[in-house]
Amino acid sequence: MGLIEACRATIAANSEHLCALDRAIGDGDHGTNMRRGCEAVSAENASVSSLPLPDALEKIGLTLVMSIGGAAGPLYGTLLMEMGRELRAAEEEKDFSSALKQAINAVARRGRSHPGDKTLLDVLYPVQDALAHRLPWTDIARHAERSAELTAAMRAMRGRASYLGDRSIGHVDPGASSCALLTTAICRYLEEYRPV
Numbered sequence: 001m002g003l004i005e006a007c008r009a010t011i012a013a014n015s016e017h018l019c020a021l022d023r024a025i026g027d028g029d030h031g032t033n034m035r036r037g038c039e040a041v042s043a044e045n046a047s048v049s050s051l052p053l054p055d056a057l058e059k060i061g062l063t064l065v066m067s068i069g070g071a072a073g074p075l076y077g078t079l080l081m082e083m084g085r086e087l088r089a090a091e092e093e094k095d096f097s098s099a100l101k102q103a104i105n106a107v108a109r110r111g112r113s114h115p116g117d118k119t120l121l122d123v124l125y126p127v128q129d130a131l132a133h134r135l136p137w138t139d140i141a142r143h144a145e146r147s148a149e150l151t152a153a154m155r156a157m158r159g160r161a162s163y164l165g166d167r168s169i170g171h172v173d174p175g176a177s178s179c180a181l182l183t184t185a186i187c188r189y190l191e192e193y194r195p196v
Helices: 003-025 030-043 045-049 053-067 072-090 096-111 121-132 137-153 160-168 174-193
Strands: none
Touching: 003 030, 003 045, 003 160, 003 174, 030 045, 030 053, 030 072, 030 174, 045 053, 053 072, 072 096, 072 174, 096 121, 121 137, 121 174, 137 174
């Protein structure tokens, strides 16, 4: 199973869970939207797999922007398109974790969000930090999962959930959860095929 398929399968298996999280503080379609986006990327697998990594990331990002509804499409799309641009521009000058940090900063600007706002940034920044410290893939996955869980204690500051105010506290953010699921799928794949 390739990396794209691993991500698609993870989201498909957790689609209803993501929708349930989103029904609590949003409009209930995050799992459906993420599944649609991952299926669209999977349909492009043959053409994406033949591209250099920066081009593949940009193409996947564009596919996600075009296929995922709500805020998730532009945010995940921005993450991957910026990663592609950063890696292409950097050549040998910048490592992957530095490129990821720049891409996460672009997501923060796009969403006008910060860590602690109860968004996928609350997973992305800790994952990037763990990657920068060269932690093993299993530890990075645990950081992602724990970071998503910690969003339950946060008050939503962005998106539909922010309209709930304090009532958003006690619920895990669906975007943080999908981000943790994808991170875990990627880490498991890399653990098997590219041990640290």
